[in-house]
């Protein structure tokens with residue numbers, strides 16, 4: 001049997017240069033500056049004087065082959081046949097001739113794609129797999145993103161925020177999903193429900209015990225079978241035990257909720273990179289359009305747009321105006337759950353008289 | 358059976374609204390694709406997804422699927438409600454490494470689409486959060502066929518499980534004036550040295566390489582990579598004073614003061630009376646802000662290289678961690694330099710493979726054993742660039758002080774001699 005199988009060619013990560021636009025190849029490492037002629041379009045100018053235009057568009061992210069072929073057809077007919085994808089899954093077409101830009105924008109919009117996402121836009125939400133394909137999802141991902149982008153589409157198109165805004169979603173509490181200026185993540189509110197009949201066979205019990213961040217799990221005999229027990233007073237409902245032990249079901253149609261976090265910033269510009277901070281929990285996980293979560297995100301964005309200075313990312317803005325003002329402006333409740341008690345949390349407490357009035 | 362469509366009242370709502378709808382895309386496949394296999398698979402998928410929306414629960418479980426010769430690269434998915442939706446009861450994702458920098462020709466995308474239509478569901482994402490092309494939805498058998506197909510024309514699987522994961526780099530030198538290194542080349546040197554560790558998961562947990570060409574860190578390397586390579590420079594930034602004057606004239610002095618001068622985290626820029634600027638390059642921390650605002654006037658220097666930070670990761674298990682500076686600066690120009698960075702990566706992965714606990718990320722191990730033990734393990738000297746500030750707790754034994762102090766001065770003498 002094995003003899004008939006084909007041996008893999010372990011070629012690893014393919015060389016990107018073979019798929020690169022000739023103008024980019026020619027001017028590799030020799031770019032001088034860029035301009036933003038209009039939302040969704042970038043112009044890069046090389047020291048040689050060569051120019052390359054980039055047209056950027058948002059898609060469904062999960063592409064069906066019809067949509068993919070539509071995108072390639074536009075690139076063939078109206079562009080130069082060279083594209084790339086950004087880390088937020090927007091497609092970028094590179095063309096060497098300015099005259100190609102407008103027809104390409106028209107064709108993309110005509111086909112239902114959204115041109116924008118450059119500079120100070122709210123770019124496409126990055127997301128995980130969700131109900132569509134994840135094995136531990138507390139919510140859907142593509143659906144949340146579609147519902148939110150329907151409402152944030154003008155901010156994607158117009159690029160007129162104080163600085164760029166990256167929004168991420170995550171369908172579990174612990175693992176995938178990135179840091180974002182705003183993040184909408186699953187937040188479980190009840191300990192796992194354990195199917196004791198299955199634990200013994202399905203789970204490697206010591207590794208499940210080791211997985212819990214607060215040591216709330218211990219081996220136990222339940223109904224005469226080897227199983228696991230959770231100290232529910234200790235349990236922080238993170239769901240870390242669920243992936244290695246599916247009979248410890250953490251997802252619940254009611255108690256799995258969403259939380260909103262703000263101020264994650266990957267860039268070193270101005271301050272050092274920052275992690276996102278919790279601002280709202282108890283947000284219902286409400287398909288198909290998650291209106292409660294979307295309303296909070298929109299409110300935060302509106303306050304940011306009105307009150308932030310040019311070039312302030314959300315974390316910069318809040319650092320300037322202070323958290324009390326943030327909660328006041330956004331009309332979000334401040335609760336005891338906002339006070340961190342995890343390791344390193346003392347550095348989040350105000351040990352000064354720096355107080356804004 | 359074939360013609361029966363599962364009802365999707367909740368998903369139908371996601372066809373409304375101005376943003377392109379993935380549900381409409383699924384339905385195109387279900388209704389219009391010439392291949393009955395795809396039509397019916399996607400019908401099953403829609404049925405199961407609707408069921409998830411109605412019950413607010415997920416219904417996929419993992420398993421073990423790989424391709425011949427590899428131990429990973431596939432995300433196996435078997436349906437827990439396969440009896441109700443048998444058409445998509447096996448629905449694995451194939452993770453494929455994208456080209457460095459995520460470049461494609463339209464021809465290549467079409468070719469990939471052809472192969473995927475032959476063996477898969479017709480659904481694909483460029484790219485998943487780690488950076489893989491995600492070919493979403495095929496059977497165990499389809500997995501092997503599809504891989505055999507695309508592997509013949511240059512594509513290989515990415516990582517899944519406790520292994521070196523698919524890497525990521527920004528567009529970089531290909532189209533960015535702020536690029537300080539050859540991002541794609543760095544990434545391929547690193548990634549392709551570890552193909553065995555990508556394909557045969559045997560590490561404590563995942564290990565990610567990410568490369569950003571400048572401190573704007575567009576691929577979130579510091580926050581998300583175990584091994585983050587960030588381009589930077591150590592000579593003076595370049596100032597085109599004529600362009601500075603143009604900028605001041607166009608925007609006004611107040612704008613320049615508010616948005617450039619006063620935003621510099623170390624007060625390293627001054628606006629002069631004649632509308633030129635002076636940069637205190639020794640105190641510039643290469644944050645990129647002023648270069649972002651005045652990208653025609655200010656440019657990165659010539660003496661470029663990279664900073665390496667180790668140990669970034671997301672929440673599980675001990676909480677989010679940023680990477681920590683382990684190499685403040687190194688040149689990455691010739692083969693020797695590339696060899697050096699690859700060797701360092703090997704050293705780090707080996708040390709972590711030996712000392713990391715099961716399911717412990719590299720950064721968590723460093724947190725557990727302390728940075729000094731980690732550095733000693735990989736043979737790198739301590740350096741003040743690695744810290745925000747020195748220790749503030751007096752609970753420390755310092756009986757080796759004299760020797761360590763002598764080491765420091767010896768290192769400084771050596772550096773001076775070799776400079």
Ligand code: SF4
Pocket residue numbers: 191192211212213214215216217230234235236237238239240241242250
């Ligand atoms: S949900 Fe989290 S805290 Fe609770 S038992 Fe599981 S791993 Fe521990």
